[in-house]
Amino acid sequence: MSQVTLLQIADKLKISVSTVSKALKDYPDVSEKTKALVKELATTLNYKPNAFAVNLRTKESKTIGLIIPAIVHHFFSNVIKGILTQAEKKGYLVIILQSNESYELEKKQIDLLLRQRVDGILISIANSTRNFGHLSDVLSQGKPLVMFDKIAKILECSKVVIDDRKAARDATQHLIDTGCKRIAHFRGPLLSQNSIDRFIGYREALENNNYVYDSDLVYICECGDSSFEEGKINAKKLVQKHKDVDGVFINTDLVAIGALTAFSEMGVRVPDDISVVGFSNWFMSSVISPSLTTINQPGYKIGKAAFKQLYTELKQRKNNLPVVHKKITLNTELIKRASTKV
Amino acid sequence: MSQVTLLQIADKLKISVSTVSKALKDYPDVSEKTKALVKELATTLNYKPNAFAVNLRTKESKTIGLIIPAIVHHFFSNVIKGILTQAEKKGYLVIILQSNESYELEKKQIDLLLRQRVDGILISIANSTRNFGHLSDVLSQGKPLVMFDKIAKILECSKVVIDDRKAARDATQHLIDTGCKRIAHFRGPLLSQNSIDRFIGYREALENNNYVYDSDLVYICECGDSSFEEGKINAKKLVQKHKDVDGVFINTDLVAIGALTAFSEMGVRVPDDISVVGFSNWFMSSVISPSLTTINQPGYKIGKAAFKQLYTELKQRKNNLPVVHKKITLNTELIKRASTKV
DNA sequence: CTATTTCACGAAAACGTTTTCGTTAATTTC
DNA sequence: GAAATTAACGAAAACGTTTTCGTGAAATAG
Secondary structure (H helix, E strand, C coil): CCCCCHHHHHHHHCCCHHHHHHHHCCCCCCCHHHHHHHHHHHHHCCCCCCHHHHHHHHCCCCEEEEEECCCCCHHHHHHHHHHHHHHHHHCCEEEEEECCCCHHHHHHHHHHHHHCCCCEEEECCCCCCCCCHHHHHHHHCCCCEEEECCCCCCCCCEEEEECHHHHHHHHHHHHHHCCCCCEEEEECCCCCHHHHHHHHHHHHHHHHCCCCCCHHHEEECCCCCCHHHHHHHHHHHHHHHCCCCCEEEECCHHHHHHHHHHHHHHCCCCCCCCEEECCECCHHHHHCCCCCEEEECCHHHHHHHHHHHHHHHHHHHHCCCCCCCCEEEECCEEECCCCCCC | CCCCCHHHHHHHHCCCHHHHHHHHCCCCCCCHHHHHHHHHHHHHHCCCCCHHHHHHHHCCCCEEEEEECCCCCHHHHHHHHHHHHHHHHHCCEEEEEECCCCHHHHHHHHHHHHHCCCCEEEECCCCCCCCCHHHHHHHHCCCCEEEECCCCCCCCCEEEEECHHHHHHHHHHHHHHCCCCCEEEEECCCCCHHHHHHHHHHHHHHHHCCCCCCHHHEEECCCCCCHHHHHHHHHHHHHHHCCCCCEEEECCHHHHHHHHHHHHHHCCCCCCCCEEECCECCHHHHHCCCCCEEEECCHHHHHHHHHHHHHHHHHHHHCCCCCCCCEEEECCEEECCCCCCC
16 A cells, blocks of 8 residues: 555565665666665565655756646647657656636646746746746756747747748738738737737738738637637638738638638639638648648657757756757748648 | 755854744744744745655655656646646645656666656556566555556556547447448557457447447558558458458547548548548547547546546545546547538 | 775755644642 | 643654765786
8 A cells, every 4th residue: 555665675574775776777886786685675576766855855856847728739730749749658657737818827737836846947928928026037047948839039048939920921921922912910919919910910911011901800709718709700811801812811720710701601712713822731721621721830859849948958957057048949830731721 | 057055045144943934834843933044044045845855754645647658649638737736736746757658668667767766656567567566566665556547457446547448339229320331440559458448349239239340341550650651551441351341440530530541532432431430539530521420538537537536546545545546538539520421 | 005086875964844742931720 | 839731843764766985806917
C-alpha cells in the first residue's frame, strides 16, 4: 500500500540509505555486488523514487507548464502535440492549463505554476492580456519562458511565431494574382496582435498593387466559439452591401468555412463570383467543398520549436552559460485549393 | 532570484518558522497581530509555498495524470477541456500524456505518473493495450483510477462511457427507418472494444428488423491518422462491389466524411443513392455538404464526469470512507442531418 | 614492513514544509 | 492568593531524497 522507500531497501539489505541511493545511480564508489543486490531488490519491490523528495533536494522538477487559450482548437492541439512529443523525448512532464482567453485566469495560472516550481513555462497569451507583470515575474524568478503564436512583443524572452503579415500579404496577393479586383477582409479581434498583423498584411498587399483600401470592406470577427456563425453572418452582410466584391481574405479557417456555407446558401458561387482565402489550414479545410485555399500555420512545428528553445535555455541555465533569447519565425505557405481561381 | 522561504520571513520578523507557517494558514494559536505582520511580509516578498516541500510533507500533490491516445482529435480535446475545467475548479493541476495508441508508451507513462506521485489518474486506453498490469499497479498503490471512453471491462475501477451498442443500434435503425434496404458498415479496428460494440449494435439493429447480415458489407478501417483516406478508399470499393447498397453506418465521422467525398467524386448521390450515418458528431460534420447525420458523443461531459468521479474517490479515501466505484453511462443522441433521408 | 593509495561504505546535513508537543507568561477561577 | 486555564509562541521531528565528507579496511607502493 504505502510506497517503497530507500530506507526500506536499505533495511532489508542491512546497508545504509546512502549506499542504496548511490547504487541505484551507479556511483563508482559502490561495489558491483551491492549494486546488483540493490537493483534487484528495487525492481522486485517495484521501487519508484519519490519525485517530491527528489525535486526538493535537486530543485528541479523535470516538469514544465503550458498555458494555452483553448484546447478544442485544431491549431492549438497540434501545438500541444508538438510540445508533448518533444517533452517526452527529453524526459519532461507537461502541466497544461487553459486560459480561455482570460487575463485574470492566465495570471492565476502563472502563479499556480510558479508555486508548483515548474522548471519553465510555455505560453500563448490571451487576447485580453495587456499587462505582463505576471510574465515578467516568471523571468525575474530566473525561470525560462517561451512564448509562441500569441506573444507580447515587449517581453524579453524567446518567441516562436509565424510572420502573420507576410502570410496575409501572400494570401491577399494570391487573390489579386487570380484576378480579384475588389477584396474584402474578415479580421479578428481588435486586440489580438495576430489579427492586427494579418490586417496590416492585407493592406500592404493592396498598396503594393495600387488597390484602394476601403475600410467598409473590413469586417470584425471575435473568432471565439461562434466563429462559424460569424463567418456566415458577415458573409451575408458583405454580399448584400457590396455586390462588387469578388474576393475575401478571412482571418481564420473556421470563419471562412462559415462564409463558404453562407455563400452556398445564397447561391453565390465560389470562386466564380467570389474567391475565398482562409488562414491556418485546419484539416477541415481540405475536405469541405469547395476546398478552402488557405495559409498553412505549422502548429506541430511551432510546438516542437517552442519546447526545444525552452529546453536549450534550461540547459544553458544549468551549465551557467549565458541564456540567449531567440525569436524563431517559422515558414507559412499558401495552400491553393478550390475556393480561389487558378 | 532564489525563492522566498518561510525561514526568510521568520528571520526578518524575529519569530520562528512554525509561527510563520501557522500564521499563513490561520491557525488559532497565532495572535491576530502576528498574523497580519506575517501575511503582509509574505505578500510584499511575493512568497509562494514550495510545492515539493508541501507535497512531501502532506503526501498529496493536488495533481492528477491524464493519459489519452491522441490530442489532435475533436472528441478527445473536448474531453480534455471538460477535465481541465473541473480540475481548475477543485484546485487540481493536470499532467497530460499522449499514448499514441501505444501500449508500451502507455505503460511507461503510468510509471512516470506514479513516480510523480500524482493523486490519481484518468485514462482512455490505447487500442493495442491488452495487458492491464500497469493499471492494476495504480489501483494496488491505492490511487484512484478512472477510465473513460476506451476502457478495460475487466478492471475494478470507475468508468465513464457511452453505450456504444445502443448508439450504433440507433444509427442503424435510423437508416432502416428512412427506407434503406441494404446497409453496409465501416467498422473500426478489430481490437478496439468501442468498434466491436458498435459493430454488434449494427448487427443487432439488422436482426431486430429481420435484415440479413452480410459480412461482405463490413469494411475495416484503422481510424488512425488516415481515417479520411480510408473512408474514401472503402467507399469506392463498396460502390464498385455492391451496387445495391443504399445505406452505410460508419464507425467515425472522419471516415464518414472521407466516404462522402468519394461518393461525391463518383457521382453517387447522398442520400438519394446512399444514406450515410457517422459517429461522434465532430464539429466538421455540421458544416460539410451534405451535412452528416451522426451520433453525438458528449466529450465535454465525459471529461467532466470522469474528473468528478476521480475527485469523489479522492475525497472518500481522504476521509477514510469506503471507495465505491461507479460505472457512469452518458447519453448519446442521433443528430439527423442531410446525409440521410427524412 | 611501513606509508600511501584505493575501495566500499556510512553518517549526516540539507531541501522547505507541516504539525505535534512543550513551554512560558498572562489570564481567569474559586 | 493559590490553582487552573488560556494564549502565543517555539523546538523539533518528519517527509524521502542527494551528496559531501569521513572512516576503516584492503590493496598497493617504496
